[in-house]
Amino acid sequence: MIELVRTNDAVIISFIESLLRDAGIGFVVADQNMSVLDGSIGILPRRVLVSEDDADEARRLLTDAGISNEIRKR
Numbered sequence: 001m002i003e004l005v006r007t008n009d010a011v012i013i014s015f016i017e018s019l020l021r022d023a024g025i026g027f028v029v030a031d032q033n034m035s036v037l038d039g040s041i042g043i044l045p046r047r048v049l050v051s052e053d054d055a056d057e058a059r060r061l062l063t064d065a066g067i068s069n070e071i072r073k074r
């Protein structure tokens with residue numbers, strides 16, 4: 001698995017989840033439950049992970065959706 005996105009923005013995470021799910025790309029959102037530690041104030045970023053085989057397709061999908069600025073640099 002590689003890190004596609006790291007953000008504190010719950011809306012962006014939700015949007016990315018929807019895009020990936022609709023495209024049939026498997027993913028994992030890591031650190032979702034870390035909000036217990038940060039008191040649900042959102043200071044700890046969540047990470048969207050995809051398989052290395054799906055990474056290029058996922059990057060294209062996010063770019064086409066206009067959120068390429070959220071993609072982690074390789």
